Amino acid sequence: MHWQLNVIKYLPKFGWEPLVLTVENESFESRDESLLKEVNPNLKIIRTKSWEPFNIYRKFLRKDPNKPLVASETMSKTNQGLTHKISLWIRLNLFVPDARIGWYLPAIRRASKFLQDNKIDCIVSIGPPHSCHLINYKLSREFNIPSIPLLQDPWFDIVYYRDLKRSELTETVDENFERKVLKNASQTIFVNYSTQKDYINKYPFLNNKSNVLYWGYNEESFKKLKRTRKRGKEIVIVHSGNLFDYQNPKNFWKTIKEMNESGKKVRLKFTGTVSPLIKKEIEENGILKYTEYMGVIPYPKMLRELMNADILMVCPTESRHVPGKLFEYLRTGNPILAFNDENKEVRKLLKDSNAGMLLKYDNNAKVFFKNFRKFKSNIKKAKRYDRKIIADKFVDILNGIIQKKAD
Secondary structure, eight states, rough: OOHHHHHHHHHHGGOOEEEEEEEEEOTTTTOOOOGGGGGGGTTTEEEEEEOOOOHHHHHHHHHOTTTTTTTHTOOSSSSOOOHHHHHHHHHHSSOOOOOOOGGGHHHHHHHHHHTEEEEEEEOOEEEEEEEHHHHHHHHHHHHHHOOOEEESOTTTGGGTTSSSSSHHHHHHHHHHHHHHHHHHOOOOOEESHHHHHHHHHGGGTTTSEEOOOOOOGGGGGGTOOOOOOOOOEEEEEESSSBOTTTOOOOHHHHHHHHHHTTTOOEEEEEEEEBHHHHHHHHTTTOOOOEEEEEOOOOHHHHHHHHHHHHHEEEEEEEOOOTTHHHHHHHHHHHOOOEEEESHHHHHHHHHTTEEEEEEOTTTTHHHHHHHHGGGGOOOOGGGGHHHHHHHOOOOOHHHHHHHHHHO
């Protein structure tokens, strides 16, 4: 959401007028009212209703219909209840490419009506949810408009399918969706080089029509942001964003326990959602009393938590994942502790900025605690990932598409 918000804000300065197609309703606890003031009041927005299968999910699991869902819980395998297992199977196998496919028809109808009377130069879709790319594809084909799918995460083999069963038919259909969308694209954008390389290996036709734009951060948000908490004996570790079952550094929790038992004060703070499995691990290790679950908080408050931390924790989901939060972490200058088995790109970003360490998920992180005060991110290098700079690069891609069409 932050990438779209910031890039859209800068587009008019580079000669492009954005139009947003989005939903009226939202099932998950991701709405941040504090960001509304950053939206240009003159921005054209088309909102449509969406059929939400998550409404059925709520009824099926007897959840409060007025309470937002937690992403890390809906995909968790910790819940062994029959109703949860059935709902998870249905989500994985009957809603293709994802559970937001209920937006497809309302979005197509409303956008088609608009396009019959209005001209646009390019359609950009951002996924997940990858259902957005199918909407892009349909409109692009029907109205002969250049298409740019932006993949924040991989599609067909996204990481949370790793330990979850999908039928062979579902996988075939989903992979065909992915192929036809990328084949139709004028350009495809990836948010890291490892994903781009993986996709080019799979689809060689992307070799000359794909780009990498890092997720980045918004420099304007940091202009008046200062650290207000003094560094002392207590070590505060902050993780921001969703934390799923498969992002569990189980031996790290044991180290936190040992450090507190030895007299060192170490506190954990989580902004965002945390899966039931990880909450269980924290409780079983006896460190719940040193842990604070803040939930989804307003963006400015989240940035203050990052700035006031002693250590920032991030858990890339796989080797092709460069978390968006990493760039905000780099901008704070605070030491970064990252967990992932083989993420060379994150390791390189940390090393180039002297920002922290990347450890395997089974590492206890004791080596990091011995050295963490030596790490301080190079702010000058971090500023290369300002979204204003990224928006400028994005505009170059858009202009290239228009020029090619004109030729």
